[in-house]
Amino acid sequence: MVSISVLHSIVPITFRRRVINSIIFAISLYVIGSVVSAVFLAEITLHVNHRPIQHRSEIERVALQEFHAPLLDVHIVASDGADLKAWYIQPKVSNGASVILFHGVSDNREGVAGYGRMFLHNGYSVLLPDSSAHGESGGDIATYGIKERQDVHLWADWLRQRAPGCVYLFGESMGAAIALQASAVTQQLCAVAVESPYSTFREVVDDRFSRHSGLGLWFARTIARPTLEFALIYSRARYHVDLTESAPASAIAHSRVPTLLIHGTADRNIPLRHSVALMQAGSTHSELWVVQGADHGGAVNINRTDFERRILDWFHSHGKPVENHMKEAINPENGPFVHIF
Incomplete structure (x- = not known):
């Protein structure tokens, strides 16, 4: 039989591992989501719709x-x-x-x-x-x-x-x-x-994040910040344009x-x-x-x-x-x- 002291030592270790794995998974999703969102943001920002002349x-x-x-x-x-x-x-x-x-x-x-x-x-x-x-x-x-x-x-x-x-x-x-x-x-x-x-450009993007999320500028300048930074990196790497200029x-x-x-x-x-x-x-x-x-x-x-x-x-x-x-x-x-x- 497994003693009570052994159970006490196993359970916390298993729990900690689950917590750590959950944190790693959440961070991975956050990073992946930020990168995917950044690519989308950069593309729609640089490639705008051509509104035709009608009048x-x-x-x-x-x-x-x-x-x-x-x-x-x-x-x-x-x-x-x-x-x-x-x-x-x-x-x-x-x-x-x-x-x-x-x-x-x-x-x-x-x-x-x-x-x-x-x-x-x-x-x-x-x-x-x-x-x-x-x-x-x-x-x-x-x-x-x-x-x-x-x-x-x-x-x-x-x-x-x-x-x-x-x-x-x-x-x-x-x-x-x-x-x-x-x-x-x-x-x-x-x-x-x-x-x-x-x-x-940074400030106006912050305002767009704030407006569309409904969470205010704090959200744009914290949680959504990696999306903007990845978008800027992507724009420089692929199109040689530094939008902060x-x-x-x-x-x-x-x-x-x-x-x-x-x-x-x-x-x-x-x-x-x-x-x-x-x-x-x-x-x-x-x-x-x-x-x-x-x-x-x-x-x-x-x-x-x-x-x-x-x-x-x-x-x-x-x-x-x-x-x-x-x-x-x-x-x-x-x-x-x-x-x-």
């Missing part, structure tokens, strides 16, 4: 009837060889200045075409590009401003050959992030206005271009704290307009008249090109970032 004829009609101008199909070749497509409208009564409008992720130029009206009515020429890997533009992956900021530089040079005046940038969401990053490396811009921008906060800190930041208090997609951080990083040349009750990219829906007036006044009051010191891509590690909870 060209309608926009062409508006350009002709309201502004007596043709809707021109134009293109440039990006530094990576991608063919980038855009529409260009120069009103019959022109003030010589131009505005480039940038759309959000998985959208195309039609998503911001409606903003073109307020600029065209005030004499600005309007350029509506499809970002790389969006709409009708070529490009294998979207890089959230890392490569696109150089595309903006090319578009700005293209515009200067056709309109002698200032070049301005306007964008929303991802387009806002691209405009901010471009402002640090594009010479001779006069001003920028952006709505619902994010401060850094998508850092508008560092860009605005290095830029000298006057920048109007617009953000709604009801924005759950990219919370207001991002624009607060951006304003603090670019405090010498930026202004933040907080729109009460506005959702993501929805400031115009709260008060269109005020929305248009503020942007147009911002552009009108900044009519001199700015010479930036930075001409190359910004390293996010070299610029300040304000972390706001």
